[in-house]
Amino acid sequence: MLDIAGRLTGAALALALLAGAAPVLAQEQAPFNMAQAKPGAEPSAEQMKLANELLIANGEASSFDAIIPNVIEQAAASFVQANPDLIRDLREVAKQLVPQYEGRRSEVVQILARTYAAQFSAAELQELLVFYRSPVGRKLVEKRQELLDAGLRGIQAWSAGFSREMEAKVREEMKKRGFTI
Incomplete structure (x- = not known):
């Protein structure tokens, strides 16, 4: 890390x-x-x-x-x-x-x-x-970009899902206030 x-x-x-x-x-x-x-x-x-x-x-x-x-x-x-x-x-x-x-x-x-x-x-x-x-250190250096790319893809997917979840929550809370969005 x-x-x-x-x-x-x-x-x-x-x-x-x-x-x-x-x-x-x-x-x-x-x-x-x-x-x-x-x-x-x-x-x-x-x-x-x-x-x-x-x-x-x-x-x-x-x-x-x-x-x-x-x-x-x-x-x-x-x-x-x-x-x-x-x-x-x-x-x-x-x-x-x-x-x-x-x-x-x-x-x-x-x-x-x-x-x-x-x-x-x-x-x-x-x-x-x-x-x-060391072998594990060299492996980390060799795989660094692959790890970062995979991590970023995972974070982007999570972020998209979290964003949809939050949009639904905002809609729900706004509906409680009498607004339909």
Whole structure:
């Protein structure tokens, strides 16, 4: 369960980055400085090393593989509304920029690694690594998307049923008040 929550947190982080990064990316800026990430006690080098290993072992590092192309495409698309005739050129420019900035994905991974390193001791990170390197941990990583997809389908089905149940309850309560809906 900790992993699913972490995965969802990673997804939320990716969405937040995508939402806010387009205007920033449109400007030439220096790479992210890790000192900007979080004030306070710095995680040790060992914690950072273990956190990076954990992100590889649990598959979260690869969950950001598409972030650079997505942010660049979003930045280019932000100009389409004002210049719809330029859509083809904007797409070409976006594709051209991706290889130049692909290396910056590591900045996102380092932000996440720092987050883990700040929350877990070196010993705890080592325990997590032991789990994710175990057969059951590897199985969890391999089946993660399948599990999330099946879980979401189940939640959607439950939600639809619950919604119908609540509609009937609202009708029933409104009928008690003299309204037929």
